[in-house]
Amino acid sequence: MLITGGAGFIGSHVVEECLAHNYEVVVVDNFSSGNIDNLSINCKVYQIDINDAHLKHVFEVEKPDIVIHLAAQASVMKSIEDPIADGEINILGTLRLLEYARIHNVKKVVLASSAAVYGNPLEIPIDEEFPLNPLSFYSLSKWSGERYAQLYESLYGLPCCILRFSNVYGPRQNPQGEAGVVSIFINQLLNHEEIVIYGGQQTRDFVYVKDVAKACFRAIESPTTGIFNISSSSETSIDDLFSMTSLLAGISIEPYKYPLRQGEIQNSVLGNEKATNELGWQNIHSLHDGLRETILSYHK
Ligand SMILES: NC(=O)c1ccc[n+]([C@@H]2O[C@H](COP(=O)([O-])OP(=O)(O)OC[C@H]3O[C@@H](n4cnc5c(N)ncnc54)[C@H](O)[C@@H]3O)[C@@H](O)[C@H]2O)c1
Known part of the structure; x- marks a missing residue:
């Protein structure tokens, strides 16, 4: 199995999850x-860029059956x-991977995309059928990666x-x-720094990284293909998140409050029923438990 970005935040948890299942x-x-x-x-590491010509060699030598x-x-x-650099990595890099995956008859490709492809939601919760409206080059490049993947599936059965x-x-x-x-x-709390909150009543859908890693694992184990929201399906305001984090860390700092920044999305929550029903994935960690584990990890 090949995992790109495995040394990153989410990638490192996906690597752990897959190693734990003896991949x-x-x-x-x-x-x-x-x-x-x-x-x-316990994993082999190639320190190369996904756009490096050497990637071809990695596929030839390692013959991965799965790519995450x-x-x-x-x-x-x-x-x-720098939209060009963004496009080179997120569009061209993704295309390169899909092309090598096709050439080497990879059995499953799992692609990380983002809620950012939905833009400013007109209604919540957002399901996978919601119209897309990328508001940045990042969201557009993620969407392009999705579309390339869908075409590779429909044209070549990848x-x-x-x-x-x-x-x-x-x-x-x-x-x-x-x-x-x-x-x-x-x-900021652990370093007793000044804390600024813009707005505070805007809501987000926070999903714990270990649940995300399990979703990637379910996606490789399941024969199902398609697009899936991976989320907690619950809405938390930034003010509530701050209070909860501060309480769990046992540190109390009064944050400075400023108006919501222009262009910032007010409310966002993604429905995760499709992933639950079709991938057999479940969001296990409550925000409280995930935050507690995260804070503990800072003390190790
Ligand atoms: N963190 C989030 O909340 C979030 C939300 C939605 C989507 N995502 C997506 O999840 C994926 C992982 O995000 P993350 O938060 O772990 O980010 P991250 O920056 O921690 O991880 C990205 C990894 O990719 C590596 N990388 C970057 N460019 C590369 C290149 N050209 N060639 C080879 N390696 C390269 C980096 O070194 C890093 O290890 C990304 O695709 C991101 O778009 C993340």
Whole structure:
């Protein structure tokens, strides 16, 4: 099995999940945001870019029967600053992987996509049939990857599962830059830093990274293909998230409040019934339990 982006936040949990089920795991990662320390010694690692000509050699040598594609330029801000670099990684890189997967008769491709493809939802919860409206080059490049995968499936019979993740949080999430709000809050609380909340009543759908890793595993085990929301299906406001995190960390800091930033989505929650019914996946961790585990991981 080949996992791209395996040294990243989500990828490293997917690697662990697959190793725990005795899969032989090969990781391709250029370590642009991933970290070698996230990886177990029980997997083989190629430090290369997915657009590197050497990727062809990896397929020839390793002959993977399954590909889980998580490597990506995952920042909305960077995609606006440099749409070409974003497209090269998220569109061209994905296309390259699909083409090698086709040539080498891969049995299943699992592709990481994002709730960002839906844009600003007109109604919630959002199901997989909801009209797409990418509002950044990142969401557009993720959608392009989805469309390439769907065409590879319909033209060549390459079985693909596309997983649209909501807001993923958990251990190993990088708190730098444009990271998930959970890791930002935990870091600020533990370092007793100033905390700023823009808005606070806007809601998001937080899904724990270990549940996401299990969804990737279900997607490779199940014969089903298609598009699936991977989410908690529950809505939490940023204010409530902050209170919960602060309570669990046992640290109380009064955050500075500013108005909601322009362009920010008000409410987002993804329905996960399709993944539950067709992939046999279940979102196990409550936000409370996931946050507790995440905070504990900072003390290890
Ligand atoms: N974190 C979230 O909340 C979230 C939500 C929706 C979708 N996703 C998607 O999930 C996937 C994983 O995201 P993450 O949060 O773990 O991000 P991450 O940045 O931690 O992981 C991405 C990994 O890919 C590697 N990588 C990046 N560009 C590469 C390239 N050109 N060649 C080889 N390796 C490369 C990085 O080094 C890193 O290890 C991405 O596809 C992202 O778009 C994440």
